[in-house]
Amino acid sequence: MTQTPIPFLFMRGGTSRGPYFRRADLPADRARLSQVLVSAVGAGHPLNIDGLGGGAAVTTKVAMLSPAQDDWADVDYFFAQVAVEEPLVDYRPTCGNILVGVGPAAIEMGLVAPAEGVTEVRIRAVNTGARVLARVLTEGGAVVYDGEAAIDGVPGTAAPVELLFMDVVGGATGAMFPTGSRVDEIDGIAVTCMDVAMPMVIARAADFGLTGTESAEELDANRDFYARMEAIRRKAGALMGLGDVAQSVTPKFGLVAPPRAGGDALTRYFMPWNCHPSLAVTGSQCLAACLLAPGTVAEGIVTAPERGPHRMRLEHPMGQLEVVVDYRRAGDAFELVSAGLTRTARKIAAGELFVPRRVWDGSERAG
Numbered sequence: 001m002t003q004t005p006i007p008f009l010f011m012r013g014g015t016s017r018g019p020y021f022r023r024a025d026l027p028a029d030r031a032r033l034s035q036v037l038v039s040a041v042g043a044g045h046p047l048n049i050d051g052l053g054g055g056a057a058v059t060t061k062v063a064m065l066s067p068a069q070d071d072w073a074d075v076d077y078f079f080a081q082v083a084v085e086e087p088l089v090d091y092r093p094t095c096g097n098i099l100v101g102v103g104p105a106a107i108e109m110g111l112v113a114p115a116e117g118v119t120e121v122r123i124r125a126v127n128t129g130a131r132v133l134a135r136v137l138t139e140g141g142a143v144v145y146d147g148e149a150a151i152d153g154v155p156g157t158a159a160p161v162e163l164l165f166m167d168v169v170g171g172a173t174g175a176m177f178p179t180g181s182r183v184d185e186i187d188g189i190a191v192t193c194m195d196v197a198m199p200m201v202i203a204r205a206a207d208f209g210l211t212g213t214e215s216a217e218e219l220d221a222n223r224d225f226y227a228r229m230e231a232i233r234r235k236a237g238a239l240m241g242l243g244d245v246a247q248s249v250t251p252k253f254g255l256v257a258p259p260r261a262g263g264d265a266l267t268r269y270f271m272p273w274n275c276h277p278s279l280a281v282t283g284s285q286c287l288a289a290c291l292l293a294p295g296t297v298a299e300g301i302v303t304a305p306e307r308g309p310h311r312m313r314l315e316h317p318m319g320q321l322e323v324v325v326d327y328r329r330a331g332d333a334f335e336l337v338s339a340g341l342t343r344t345a346r347k348i349a350a351g352e353l354f355v356p357r358r359v360w361d362g363s364e365r366a367g
Contacts, residue, residue, distance in 0.1 A: 002356065002357055003354040003355060003356055003357060004354065004355050004356075004357055004359075004360050004361060004362045005352040005353070005354055006021065006025055006026065006036075006040070006352060006353045006354070006355065007021070007022065007025055007351075007352055007353075008020060008021050008025075008350070008351070008352070008353045009105050009108055009109070009347060009349070009350050010052065010347075010348045010349040010350070011063075011101040011104070011105060011345060011346065011347050011348060012101065012154070012345060012346045012348060013063075013095075013097050013098045013099065013100035013101030013102070013343070013345045014096070014097030014098070014100040014101075014151065014154075014281055014343040014344070014345070015058060015097050015151070015153040015154055015277065015278045015279075015318075016058040016059065016061050016095060016097035016098050017054070017058070017059055017061070017348065018041075018052070018053075018059065018060065018061040018062050018063065018098060019040060019041075019052055019062055019063075019353060020062075020063040020064075020065065020101060020102075020105040020109075021062070021063070021064050021065070022064070022065055022066065022109055022111075022367070023064040023065060023066040023076070023078060023366050023367070024066060024365060024366050024367020025365060025366075025367065026064060026365065026366055027360055027364060027365065027366065028364050028365060028366040029364060030091075032360055032364075033089075033366075034080075034089040035359050035360065036355050036359060036360045037062050037080055037082050037089050038082060038087045038088075038089060039051065039355040039356065039359045039360075040052060040062070040353055040355060041053040041060045041062070041082040043060060043082050043083050043084065043085075043086065043087050043088065043089075044083075044085065044086060044087040045085065046084065046085050048060065048084065052353065053082065053084065055084060056084065056274075056277075057081070057083075057084060057249075057271045057273075057274060057276075058097070058271075058276065058277065060081070060082040060083065060084050061079070061080070061081060061082070061095050061097075061098045062079070062080040062081075062082060062098075063077060063078075063079060063095075063098050063099075063101065063102060063105065064077075064078040064079075064080070065077060065078075065102065065105060065106055065109060065111060066078070066111075066366075066367075067111060068122070068124055069124075070124060072122060072124070072131060073122045073123060073124035073131065074106065074111070074112050074121055074122045074123070075102065075106045075111050075112060075121060075122070075123055075124070076123075076124050076126050077094075077099060077102045077123050077124065077125050077126060078091075078126040078127065079091070079093065079094045079095050079098060079099075079125070079126075079127050081093055081095065081249050088247065090247075090248055090249045090250075091127060092127065092172070092242075092248050092249070092250045093127060093128075093198060093249055093250045093252075093282075094125045094127040094128050094130065094197075094198070094282060095280070095281075095282065096163075096165075096197065096198075096280055096281020096282035096283075096284075096285070097280060097281050097343070099123065099125065099132060099134075099163070099281065100134075100161050100163065100281065100343040100344070100345045101345040102121070102123050102134065103119070103121035103123065103134030103135075103136040103161060103345075104136055104143045104145075104161070104345050104347065105347075106121050106123075107119060107121070107136060107138065107143050108143060108347065108350070114138040114141050114142065114143070115138060116138065116139070116140075117137070117138065117139070118135050118136065118137060118138065119135075119136045119137075119138045120133060120134070120135055120136075121133075121134045121135075121136060122134075125171075128171035128172055128197075129167065129171050130165060130166070130167050130168050130171050130197065131165075131166045131167045132163055132164065132165050132166070133163070133164040133166070134161060134162065134163055135161070135162040135163075136161055137159045137160070137161075143347070144159045145158055145159055145345070145346050145347060146158065146159060147159030147160060147344070149342060149344050150344075151321070151343055151344055152278060152316070152318045152319025152320055152321065153277060153278035153279075153316075153318040153319065154344065157344075158344035158345070158346055159344065160342045160343075160344060161342070161343055161344060161345050162340065162341075162342050163281070163340060163341055163342070163343065164338060164339075164340040165197060165285060165338060165339045165340065166338050168196055168197040168285060168336070168338075168339060169195065169196055169336055170195050171195065171197070172195050172198075172199045172242070172250065173195040173199060173240050173241050173242065174195075174241075175195060176194060176195060176196060176289070176293075176334075176336070177192075177193065177194060177195075178193055178194075178195050178199070178239075178240040178241055179193045179236075179239045179240060181193075182293070182294075182295040182296050183295065183296065183297055184236070184239060186232045186235050186236055186239075187228065187231060187232050187235070189203055189207050189208070189228075189232055190203065190204070190207060190297050191203045191232065191236060191297060192290055192296040192297045192298065193236050193239060193240050193251070194286050194289060194290055194293075194296075195240070195286075196285055196286040196289040196290075196336060197281075197282040197283075197285040197286055197339070198250070198251075198252055198280070198282035198283055198285070198286050199237075199240060199242065199250050199251035199252070199286075200251050200252045200253065200254050200283065200286045200287070200290075201232065201233050201236040201237075201251050201252070201253050201254070202253075202254045202255070202256060202286070202287065202290045202296070202297060202298065203232075203253075203254075203255055203256075203297060204255070204256060204257065204297050204298075205255040205256065205257040205266075205268065206257065208225055208228065208229075208255070210225070210255065210257075211257065212255055212256070212257030212258075212260075212266045212267075212268060213257075213260055213266065214268070215317055216268075216274075216275035216276070216277050216317045219268065219270075219275040220274050220275055226273070229253050229270065229272070230272070230273070232253075233245065233251060233253050233272055234246055236251060237250075237251055249271060249272060251272075252269065252270060252271065252272050252280070252283055252286075253269075253270040253272045254267060254268065254269050254270065254283060254286070254287050254290075255267065255268040255270075256287065256290070256291065256297070256298045256301060257301070258301055259301075259315055260315065261315050261320070262313075262320075263313035263314060263315040263320050264291070264301075264302050264312045264313050264314065265287075265291050265298070265301045265302055265312070265314055265315065266314075266315045267279060267284075267287050267314045267315060267316055268316070268317070269283040269284075269287070269316070275317070276316070276317075277317060277318060278316045278317060278318040278319070278321070279314060279316035279321045281321075281341065281343065284314055284321050284323050284341070285323060285325075285339040287314060288312050288314065288323045288325050288339065289325070289327075289334075289336055289339075291304075291312065292304055292310070292312075292325060292327055292329065292334070293329070293334040294329065294331070294332050294334060295332060306328070306329050306330065307327070307328050307329070308324075308325050308326040308327040308328070308337065309324050309325065309326045310324070310325050310326075310327070311323070311324050312324075312325060321341070322341060322342075323339055323340075323341050324339065324340045324341060325338075325339050326338045326339070326340075
């Protein structure tokens with residue numbers, strides 16, 4: 001056989017999609033694993049023509065699942081962001097949209113036994129240590145995918161998947177504000193560096209001469225903005241203790257502005273070298289925390305009570321995303337308890353994915 005078969009599910013989670021593997025079916029060695037994922041996705045070509053990728057960062061994501069290694073969780077979720085046009089894999093971040101599919105995938109793979117009605121799946125995000133409780137609709141021993149829940153950025157409707165995120169503060173850096181300040185000035189731009197679900201650098205759109213209403217395509221065409229943003233992001237990464245982030249997708253970058261379409265705030269999220277077509281689940285939590293916490297660059301955009309839970313609607317290029325944030329605020333003090341939201345997922349395909357044997361011959365599996 002000239003190719004190595006690997007069992008997989010192909011799923012949409014939220015507004016992202018990609019292959020979901022059992023970690024035990026992949027190489028144990030990290031370098032070899034990266035080569036396999038590059039081949040599987042087809043990274044290194046703008047169309048990912050030789051793999052499953054879709055030519056965009058939201059379609060070159062990979063989930064790897066295994067039985068949990070702690071007493072709380074049912075399943076460990078190891079995430080990989082594969083590049084589109086370069087043969088690179090980044091294991092630093094996690095992805096909240098792909099995480100939406102982890103509960104259904106864990107049930108499909110037999111890692112979690114389905115209950116009747118709703119199956120709760122406790123997930124540990126390996127990359128960040130975050131804990132997430134997913135509630136998945138199940139019936140007759142199978143995942144229910146049909147339903148009436150709709151999310152902006154995905155056509156049609158599907159069954160809802162509820163997510164409750166816990167332990168999301170400081171997962172990558174150890175602190176909500178890893179620079180020790182709620183506002184830093186970098187290259188003349190005021191930014192807030194935060195680590196809530198995802199390390200981010202957040203700025204006001206107006207400070208870049210933007211309204212925040214620009215489409216993802218308009219922003220991607222504004223290369224002068226990207227040059228300024230990337231220089232700031234790299235310096236912020238060092239200030240946040242993340243080291244040299246030139247080849248890493250973290251920290252991500254976000255823009256905030258007053259709402260224009262009936263939401264609580266207008267947002268744009270970058271991955272970071274192009275604009276997200278909608279909004280990342282993890283990014284939405286960090287942006288919401290920035291909007292709620294006193295003393296950040298987003299202060300004054302949102303009027304909210306001193307205590308949660310509070311529902312926030314964040315405007316993005318394709319509509320809105322609602323986040324439910326539980327928090328406590330008193331003066332300058334701010335404590336984030338948890339964040340939750342409802343998304344959808346769908347199983348698209350299942351079977352075997354093939355990689356050339358010169359990439360991996362199937363030996364030395366993680367399992």
